Amino acid sequence: MIDRIPILRIRDLLLVSIQADLHDILVEQLQSDILKELERKSARGLVLDISALNILDTYTARAFVHTAQMARLMGTRTIVSGMTPAIAMTLTEMGFSAGGFETALDLESALTALSTQDADED
Amino acid sequence: MIDRIPILRIRDLLLVSIQADLHDILVEQLQSDILKELERKSARGLVLDISALNILDTYTARAFVHTAQMARLMGTRTIVSGMTPAIAMTLTEMGFSAGGFETALDLESALTALSTQDADED
Numbered sequence: 001m002i003d004r005i006p007i008l009r010i011r012d013l014l015l016v017s018i019q020a021d022l023h024d025i026l027v028e029q030l031q032s033d034i035l036k037e038l039e040r041k042s043a044r045g046l047v048l049d050i051s052a053l054n055i056l057d058t059y060t061a062r063a064f065v066h067t068a069q070m071a072r073l074m075g076t077r078t079i080v081s082g083m084t085p086a087i088a089m090t091l092t093e094m095g096f097s098a099g100g101f102e103t104a105l106d107l108e109s110a111l112t113a114l115s116t117q118d119a120d121e122d
Numbered sequence: 123m124i125d126r127i128p129i130l131r132i133r134d135l136l137l138v139s140i141q142a143d144l145h146d147i148l149v150e151q152l153q154s155d156i157l158k159e160l161e162r163k164s165a166r167g168l169v170l171d172i173s174a175l176n177i178l179d180t181y182t183a184r185a186f187v188h189t190a191q192m193a194r195l196m197g198t199r200t201i202v203s204g205m206t207p208a209i210a211m212t213l214t215e216m217g218f219s220a221g222g223f224e225t226a227l228d229l230e231s232a233l234t235a236l237s238t239q240d241a242d243e244d
Contacts, residue, residue: 002141006174006204008229010132017139019124052128082128107130 004029007037012044013114014076015107019052027063031070038074045114046071049107051082058096065100079103081110126151129159134166135236136198137229141174149185153192160196167236168193171229173204180218187222201225203232 005026008015014037016030034046048064050056068078081104104110127148130137136159138152156168170186172178190200203226226232 002174004174006139006141006171008137008139008171008173010230010233015130015137015139017128017130017137017141019128019139019141049128049130051130052124052126108132111132 002026004033007033009037009041009043010111012042013111014038014043014046015049016047017049017052021053021055021057022060022063027060031063031067034067035070035074038071038076042074043076045110046076046078047104047107047110047114048078048080048101049082049110050080050087051084051106053087054084056083056087056091058091058094061091061096062100068101077102077114079110079113081105081107124148126155129155131159131163131165132233134164135233136160136165136168137171138169139171139174143175143177143179144182144185149182153185153189156189157192157196160193160198164196165198167232168198168200169226169229169232169236170200170202170223171204171232172202172209173206173228175209176206178205178209178213180213180216183213183218184222190223199224199236201232201235203227203229 002020005016005018014034020026022030064080071078079102083103104113124142127138127140136156142148144152186202193200201224205225226235
């Protein structure tokens with residue numbers, strides 16, 4: 001059992017590889033760690049990679065929305081990458097709208113999206 | 123409990139964020155997954171990030187050596203990043219020589235090392 005999820009930095013991007021179900025404590029710890037890392041050093045983007053997850057409950061999906069909102073307030077754009085078709089179907093069937101966070105097919109697409117934003121916004 | 127560790131691809135680099143103790147099954151699964159990914163599409167480098175680990179036993183350290191050797195045979199250079207001072211001390215005290223794999227202070231240093239290799243070797 002892990003007690004915190006590492007936040008990896010690649011230049012001005014943060015990357016979190018989520019490999020375990022995010023129970024309450026883990027989600028709060030992760031959110032707090034992300035905000036502390038953003039306070040320490042700003043980041044242009046945050047990628048939450050969930051390619052390792054087979055299931056994603058609405059609690060965790062909502063936690064991602066909150067994390068994205070928090071990061072946005074700290075000036076950072078969040079992308080959730082690696083969602084499996086099964087998770088996409090389940091979330092949709094459960095009435096969860098993905099409007100709360102951006103998504104990308106995989107990590108690479110997410111990094112590309114965050115790079116191209118550069119030209120548009122910066 | 124996770125049953126496999128995701129292998130993330132960033133262009134021609136593979137990144138594995140190791141967050142849980144690597145018991146036997148997980149190590150074998152990871153090694154097999156890495157080799158399959160290399161067979162699918164070659165990679166210049168492989169980064170095993172262990173910044174989330176507080177302890178690293180010699181079994182796992184040896185598994186990293188084997189993984190690095192396997193990846194080398196498939197044309198890929200392996201770097202272990204994010205070793206804590208505590209782990210470095212323990213491994214050294216237990217007589218484990220780090221000669222079996224390259225190390226870097228953090229993910230970013232590892233990626234930089236793999237980029238600069240470009241100019242030297244490719």
